[in-house]
Amino acid sequence: MTSVLYPDLPENGLIVLIGASGAGKSTLARTWPASQVLSLDGLRGVVSDDPGRQDATADAADVLKLILERRMARKLNTVIDATNVEQSVRVELVMAAKRHGMPTVAVVVATPLPVCLERQGPRPDNRRVPEDVVRSQHQAMVHSHQRLAAEGFNTIVFADALYRLEPFLKRLSQVREAELGRDGSDGLGDLLLVRRFFGSEILPLWRWRPGSDLVTGRDRVAEIRLGQQYLTLAFRDDVDGEGDFGFDVLLPCPFDAECAGQAWAPVYSVTDLYKALTGAMDSDPDIVCSVHGVDDQDDDPEGRADLEAQYADAVA
Numbered sequence: 001m002t003s004v005l006y007p008d009l010p011e012n013g014l015i016v017l018i019g020a021s022g023a024g025k026s027t028l029a030r031t032w033p034a035s036q037v038l039s040l041d042g043l044r045g046v047v048s049d050d051p052g053r054q055d056a057t058a059d060a061a062d063v064l065k066l067i068l069e070r071r072m073a074r075k076l077n078t079v080i081d082a083t084n085v086e087q088s089v090r091v092e093l094v095m096a097a098k099r100h101g102m103p104t105v106a107v108v109v110a111t112p113l114p115v116c117l118e119r120q121g122p123r124p125d126n127r128r129v130p131e132d133v134v135r136s137q138h139q140a141m142v143h144s145h146q147r148l149a150a151e152g153f154n155t156i157v158f159a160d161a162l163y164r165l166e167p168f169l170k171r172l173s174q175v176r177e178a179e180l181g182r183d184g185s186d187g188l189g190d191l192l193l194v195r196r197f198f199g200s201e202i203l204p205l206w207r208w209r210p211g212s213d214l215v216t217g218r219d220r221v222a223e224i225r226l227g228q229q230y231l232t233l234a235f236r237d238d239v240d241g242e243g244d245f246g247f248d249v250l251l252p253c254p255f256d257a258e259c260a261g262q263a264w265a266p267v268y269s270v271t272d273l274y275k276a277l278t279g280a281m282d283s284d285p286d287i288v289c290s291v292h293g294v295d296d297q298d299d300d301p302e303g304r305a306d307l308e309a310q311y312a313d314a315v316a
């Protein structure tokens with residue numbers, strides 16, 4: 001059964017996005033959970049370390065077909081994020097779905113050619129598709145439309161007719177609620193602030209060190225460690241008066257190599273962590289040593305003033 005311009009998608013099926021480069025396929029694909037999306041660019045990156053590497057296309061397509069086959073066998077919803085403007089490509093995809101009795105949906109991303117071309121401009125060199133290629137992809141997309149039913153697609157829709165913002169926001173909202181612990185779980189708690197400063201990749205390496213004598217009062221010590229390499233950090237909640245939050249990293253004392261105190265310097269980003277680990281912060285002017293004090297009169301380092309607002313953002 002074929003229905004045209006009918007926006008209801010099967011719960012589980014094969015969804016084939018069809019459109020020129022820059023049409024917005026990957027943007028649309030992101031509204032589905034990442035595990036459901038097979039991206040040809042992504043797989044080019046997987047097999048060659050470079051998503052834009054054209055001589056990796058055949059290898060990436062092999063991998064895509066293999067994963068598609070396995071997912072169809074499991075009756076899992078699967079979205080194909082590739083231009084899919086060639087009939088031979090689409091026919092193979094449809095055959096894989098039919099072998100497993102899965103419904104097929106063609107989603108035509110019919111963005112106007114000038115828009116597709118304009119969107120190539122800001123891309124990095126290895127992701128910029130030449131104008132004549134985009135032009136012919138766009139033409140092929142237009143021609144493909146009348147063939148899709150004959151190719152065996154059960155549903156044919158224009159991307160514009162889909163209602164994907166709602167499931168997208170629903171999924172993002174569920175993730176956010178879980179992070180905040182509003183779903184009954186512990187949530188990220190303190191780590192929301194850590195993530196705000198240093199990014200989510202740091203979280204698995206982050207350990208609070210309760211009871212450390214490196215700090216006093218309500219300040220807390222944490223460690224970022226991977227094997228032999230580590231950084232020691234302090235969380236301060238009264239940097240510039242109560243309620244101002246920030247992190248310091250522990251560095252060697254710049255005033256005396258034999259110093260028994262602790263030298264701390266503020267860190268605001270993962271770049272600062274990198275600098276601290278590689279020694280690039282060892283003569284930072286904002287270092288404060290518990291024995292030697294500060295190098296100059298500036299004990300109100302720039303950039304702390306808005307930390308309270310950042311904290312509010314992070315936990316909101």
Ligand SMILES: Nc1ncnc2c1ncn2[C@@H]1O[C@H](COP(=O)(O)OP(=O)(O)OP(=O)(O)O)[C@@H](O)[C@H]1O
Nearest residue numbers: 019020021022023024025026027028041082083119
């Ligand atoms: N619905 C939309 N509204 C506004 N901008 C969009 C929309 N869809 C995509 N874009 C923008 O267009 C650009 C290209 O989109 P996208 O990367 O999804 O294209 P694509 O079809 O996947 O291209 P390619 O085939 O080269 O991977 C992106 O910068 C994206 O932000």
Ligand SMILES: [Mg+2]
Nearest residue numbers: 025026027041
């Ligand atoms: Mg894309």
Ligand SMILES: [Zn+2]
Nearest residue numbers: 253259289292
């Ligand atoms: Zn010192």
